[in-house]
Amino acid sequence: MNTATLDAAATRPRKPLGVWGFWGRLFVVPYLLVFLIFVLFPVGYGLWLARSPESYGKLFEDPIFFRTAINTVIFLVIAINLKMMIALYLSGFFLHTRWWIKILAVLFILPWAVPSIPTILSVRFMLNPEWGVINSVYFRLTGLDGPNWLNDPTLALSLSMLMHIWKSLPFWTLILLAGRMAIPAEQYEAASVDGASNWQKFRYITWPAMSGLYLTSTLLSTIWTLGDFNSVYLLTGGGPADLTHVLATLGIRYLRLDQIELAMASIVVSLPLVLPIVYFMMKRLSK
Amino acid sequence: MTLKWRDVTTEAKLLLVGIPVLLWTIIPVYHMFLFAISPRDQATSGRLWPKEPTLQNFNHVFEQKHFYLNHFWLQLGNSLWIAVAVGVLTLFIATTAAFAISRLKVKGGRTVMNLALFTYFIPAAFLAVPMYKTMATYGLLNNRWSLVLAMVTIASPYCIWVLKQASDKLPWELDEAARIDGATPLQLFRLVYLPLMVPSLVAVGTYSLLLAWNEYLYGFLLLSNEKHLTLAVALGNFLAADDSPWELLMATGFIYALPPAAIYYAFKRYMVSGLTAGAVKS
Numbered sequence: 001m002n003t004a005t006l007d008a009a010a011t012r013p014r015k016p017l018g019v020w021g022f023w024g025r026l027f028v029v030p031y032l033l034v035f036l037i038f039v040l041f042p043v044g045y046g047l048w049l050a051r052s053p054e055s056y057g058k059l060f061e062d063p064i065f066f067r068t069a070i071n072t073v074i075f076l077v078i079a080i081n082l083k084m085m086i087a088l089y090l091s092g093f094f095l096h097t098r099w100w101i102k103i104l105a106v107l108f109i110l111p112w113a114v115p116s117i118p119t120i121l122s123v124r125f126m127l128n129p130e131w132g133v134i135n136s137v138y139f140r141l142t143g144l145d146g147p148n149w150l151n152d153p154t155l156a157l158s159l160s161m162l163m164h165i166w167k168s169l170p171f172w173t174l175i176l177l178a179g180r181m182a183i184p185a186e187q188y189e190a191a192s193v194d195g196a197s198n199w200q201k202f203r204y205i206t207w208p209a210m211s212g213l214y215l216t217s218t219l220l221s222t223i224w225t226l227g228d229f230n231s232v233y234l235l236t237g238g239g240p241a242d243l244t245h246v247l248a249t250l251g252i253r254y255l256r257l258d259q260i261e262l263a264m265a266s267i268v269v270s271l272p273l274v275l276p277i278v279y280f281m282m283k284r285l286s287k
Numbered sequence: 288m289t290l291k292w293r294d295v296t297t298e299a300k301l302l303l304v305g306i307p308v309l310l311w312t313i314i315p316v317y318h319m320f321l322f323a324i325s326p327r328d329q330a331t332s333g334r335l336w337p338k339e340p341t342l343q344n345f346n347h348v349f350e351q352k353h354f355y356l357n358h359f360w361l362q363l364g365n366s367l368w369i370a371v372a373v374g375v376l377t378l379f380i381a382t383t384a385a386f387a388i389s390r391l392k393v394k395g396g397r398t399v400m401n402l403a404l405f406t407y408f409i410p411a412a413f414l415a416v417p418m419y420k421t422m423a424t425y426g427l428l429n430n431r432w433s434l435v436l437a438m439v440t441i442a443s444p445y446c447i448w449v450l451k452q453a454s455d456k457l458p459w460e461l462d463e464a465a466r467i468d469g470a471t472p473l474q475l476f477r478l479v480y481l482p483l484m485v486p487s488l489v490a491v492g493t494y495s496l497l498l499a500w501n502e503y504l505y506g507f508l509l510l511s512n513e514k515h516l517t518l519a520v521a522l523g524n525f526l527a528a529d530d531s532p533w534e535l536l537m538a539t540g541f542i543y544a545l546p547p548a549a550i551y552y553a554f555k556r557y558m559v560s561g562l563t564a565g566a567v568k569s
Contacts, residue, residue, distance in 0.1 A: 227409075
């Protein structure tokens with residue numbers, strides 16, 4: 001607390017809520033209502049539904065849950081790191097000033113700018129084993145039948161990850177591009193004069209300036225990826241045989257099967273991973 | 288001579304990155320477009336451009352000439368209505384909250400900001416489960432308002448945060464001058480604050496509008512009556528059968544994707560600066 005606020009507090013100790021204080025409170029009421037009715041109540045209700053230890057016993061006995069937990073970890077570790085590294089690389093690429101890179105940058109945003117349902121379904125059709133365009137081309141080139149892409153759990157999960165990367169790569173590239181543009185150009189010029197290589201410039205100028213942003217972005221992306229329902233559900237539907245579920249789709253699957261306790265339990269067991277990230281991010285962003 | 292050779296390799300290296308990036312980005316979107324303009328029996332021919340491109344699929348969609356499309360116009364209207372309602376409500380809630388926290392320095396404002404940030408960091412698919420139960424408790428299931436309110440809940444935290452960041456940058460002297468001139472809080476809000484915040488308000492309004500228009504999961508859970516569905520959920524329903532008319536689905540999807548893409552590109556300047564300003568800071 002700085003001295004100005006202390007003074008202000010001291011000069012009006014007992015004053016009944018002034019007109020400014022009154023309007024201040026009135027103006028936060030709409031959001032507080034939304035928070036109480038649609039965040040606090042649902043979260044509390046959900047935790048209450050997940051209170052019984054039996055639900056967890058049932059959850060851990062469900063082979064689908066075990067598979068889902070592994071899928072989720074694989075999805076998070078591979079998809080997020082791959083995405084962020086490509087985004088970091090491409091943010092450097094888009095710094096180059098060329099007329100065609102400018103045009104490409106505009107097109108590059110498309111996956112982020114268009115809704116995910118039609119584009120994911122479009123990819124799903126491309127992957128159709130009988131008449132999808134990928135296997136048609138494959139057949140024409142080799143005379144062989146292509147793989148049944150979405151019928152193989154490993155392939156299907158990998159394709160979901162690629163779908164996720166396709167959708168969110170433009171956003172993170174933009175964020176990291178903004179980070180790169182905030183680095184003063186003189187630093188690079190000075191390094192060039194000293195004869196630094198591209199790698200040295202990245203290692204000693206770019207990375208030290210960007211590592212904080214990169215970490216924040218990775219953590220935020222972790223939370224959003226955990227909540228990514230579309231990339232998996234619309235491409236594979238969790239199949240074949242419920243082998244490609246991630247936590248986001250498993251909770252909804254239990255919900256649709258009217259097993260709300262299991263749905264909430266599956267979310268609660270992920271909290272040890274989620275809450276530290278939430279806490280860290282809140283500290284970063286509330287500054 | 289050597290210098291020129293280096294230029295050529297640099298350009299070649301850039302193209303070596305640029306061409307894959309272009310193909311990767313464009314193929315799913317182009318494939319959708321190709322489907323939408325191909326006659327039914329030619330959609331899967333694997334050609335780069337159909338032999339006889341046609342607008343017939345769009346015609347079928349507009350005239351609702353398929354079982355899946357019986358309520359196309361109604362569902363388009365629902366999507367629009369819900370997106371606008373979410374945009375307006377979120378804008379109202381987020382602007383008032385940000386003004387109270389940042390300019391009126393309301394007591395407990397920091398706590399409110401933290402509550403909002405906490406909400407922002409709950410993965411969307413996780414909140415969906417208890418949200419569904421809650422809407423059932425409130426008797427709002429299958430009512431368009433359930434989707435509107437759920438989307439306002441999801442959109443407003445980020446909007447409050449962006450608006451607070453932007454309004455913290457306004458000079459404090461403006462408020463002091465207004466107070467000395469005897470302005471009421473409402474006058475300060477309407478005559479000083481809102482006009483100065485227009486760029487951020489555009490960014491935030493567009494963000495919440497697009498978020499609601501694009502949403503699939505919450506619509507899929509909260510709405511079930513065909514006549515209440517949004518276009519996003521109706522598109523997902525095409526997947527129910529194997530003999531779905533894919534070319535009509537892609538035509539509908541194309542129509543559905545066009546407005547958000549147009550809005551995004553129209554307001555890109557606001558969106559990108561609004562989004563990235565906060566990110567770079569942290």
